[in-house]
Amino acid sequence: LAYDERGEGLPVVLLHAFPLNRAMWSEQVEALSHKYRFITPDLRGFGESSVMPSATMEEMARDIASLLDDLGIERAVIGGLSMGGYVTLAFYRQFPQRVRALILADTRAQADSEEARLNRERMAERALREGAAAIAEEMIPKLIAPQTIAERPEISERLRSMVVRNDPQGIAAAQRGMAARRDQSDLLAQIRVPTLIIVGREDQLTPPELSATMHREIDGSTLVVLDGVGHLSNVERPEEFNRALDQFLSGL
Numbered sequence: 184l185a186y187d188e189r190g191e192g193l194p195v196v197l198l199h200a201f202p203l204n205r206a207m208w209s210e211q212v213e214a215l216s217h218k219y220r221f222i223t224p225d226l227r228g229f230g231e232s233s234v235m236p237s238a239t240m241e242e243m244a245r246d247i248a249s250l251l252d253d254l255g256i257e258r259a260v261i262g263g264l265s266m267g268g269y270v271t272l273a274f275y276r277q278f279p280q281r282v283r284a285l286i287l288a289d290t291r292a293q294a295d296s297e298e299a300r301l302n303r304e305r306m307a308e309r310a311l312r313e314g315a316a317a318i319a320e321e322m323i324p325k326l327i328a329p330q331t332i333a334e335r336p337e338i339s340e341r342l343r344s345m346v347v348r349n350d351p352q353g354i355a356a357a358q359r360g361m362a363a364r365r366d367q368s369d370l371l372a373q374i375r376v377p378t379l380i381i382v383g384r385e386d387q388l389t390p391p392e393l394s395a396t397m398h399r400e401i402d403g404s405t406l407v408v409l410d411g412v413g414h415l416s417n418v419e420r421p422e423e424f425n426r427a428l429d430q431f432l433s434g435l
């Protein structure tokens with residue numbers, strides 16, 4: 184498992200979205216590593232981490248637990264965006280005692296509909312047949328708000344360069360892992376740690392209503408909705424995302 188570690192203090196693990204890599208957190212690490220110890224892994228099959236034939240959310244969560252073992256960290260803040268959020272919930276279910284606090288960004292607790300599962304299988308096969316560039320073409324317009332696409336072409340380019348470096352086998356395994364993921368809705372009411380929920384108001388993939396549901400179910404959670412932002416809230420509006428993150432972490 185490839186990862187970066189930067190800063191000192193409270194350990195904060197941030198898990199990236201599909202089909203990106205740990206570089207998507209660079210603005211958070213850059214801005215806040217003078218206050219917190221950030222650990223940003225590439226999930227299995229992405230970036231510089233090994234490709235595995237299977238990539239369930241539970242397996243990815245166990246990878247993170249092993250990484251924390253290696254680093255000698257018993258408890259950490261665990262956070263993730265979208266797929267990273269699915270892994271975060273799977274981590275909490277398996278290792279609640281290792282979680283100091285949760286960050287759930289642009290994600291959902293529900294499992295996939297049958298239609299979404301079929302679409303994932305189609306995309307897995309497309310990745311294997313046509314390569315990662317085809318997945319970049321398909322995904323990037325869904326990841327960021329139309330205004331971001333129109334006005335900030337450098338963001339699309341940055342995302343593209345992350346996607347195309349991924350192995351198609353890793354992309355396919357993660358799509359199948361996400362299709363197989365369990366519904367975590369029943370877990371929400373059992374969460375007993377401080378939880379920050381962040382979402383972009385224009386998120387098409389995990390719309391704000393899904394975050395509002397998590398906020399209702401997770402006792403004492405904080406919900407932050409960022410205007411003019413799509414699915415990749417931390418990349419599209421780093422300053423606002425960082426403000427919410429810092430406010431949350433500094434209060435722990």
Ligand code: MLT
Pocket residue numbers: 199200201202264265266267361388414
């Ligand atoms: C992500 O951003 O991680 C993915 O779009 C999540 C998903 O496909 O459900």
